[in-house]
Amino acid sequence: MNHRIYLQLFPVQKAEMGQTLLLSDVARLEGKDTLVTELAEIPIYTIGPGDKSHVVIDILTVLQSIHHWFPDIEIDVVGPTQTVTEIETPRSSKTSVLLVFVWILLFVGAGLTIMNFHEDVSMLEVHQKLHFLITGTENKQPLFIQIPYSFGLGIGMILFFNHIFKKRLNEEPSPLELEMHQYNQEINRYLAETESDRSSKTWNSNTSSPSS
Known part of the structure; x- marks a missing residue:
């Protein structure tokens, strides 16, 4: 059954090294409550040692992750098409x-x-x-x-x-x-504008289904 969800990427958010960013970490969702709850647990990207101080995630990467778990869902994107994640490091x-x-x-x-x-x-x-x-x-x-x-x-x-x-x-x-x-x-x-395409890394640890 098709469902419509409205999605708005956050302009900037912060994450720690090794953290797996869920959809709720990078975007705001609006739609049916039960569906929004399931979508919020979808893994989008895992911060790894190869990442430096910032990671840019575009809307196509997010949509790929969503459609991997929910192929029939309809997403209406509102706002920016990219989000920047600042990687926090412990102060020495x-x-x-x-x-x-x-x-x-x-x-x-x-x-x-x-x-x-x-x-x-x-x-x-x-x-x-x-x-x-x-x-x-x-x-x-x-x-x-x-x-x-x-x-x-x-x-x-x-x-x-x-x-x-x-x-x-x-x-x-x-x-x-x-x-x-x-x-x-x-x-x-x-x-x-200058970040290289990291979509291939998005799937590096997305082998388990999101919790419902």
Whole structure:
């Protein structure tokens, strides 16, 4: 008997090395509940040692797996025709040390950049002139301007990036998050366009029927 199922591939998902991706891991299904439950257990792809950091699965690979177990089923595909799987690897102590090193490097580099900028624009002279305009007296270290300015600089950076450590100030994405999102989209698009056909590997461990 023919049944109609609507299928929408997830744009991106994560998996671990050695994990077998089921249909429910790579796609959203809509249709008869009992049939959706059976389809959700269909194995699609097994992450193996030959896979590096990403695996691209196209809709034809998914349809082949579905029709292998349910030849008469009708599938209506909605949305993207490829899905990218990010392979997660356990973080080692070497990775943690490298992360700390990069964090310190970026922190020092950002501090030097700010100091060099202030030196280039002669910010101290600007503060001295502001102090003279406000008070009428000269002061080589106008602290009542410099201290609030320093706090304002830090608060401005927090508001700009919309984060205090891991806590988000509001629901709006920060400019950095937008850039990272666009960067990830470009990576996924590149992978989807350049990944070689892996359909032959899809069947390497699909010898048992899905559980009902």
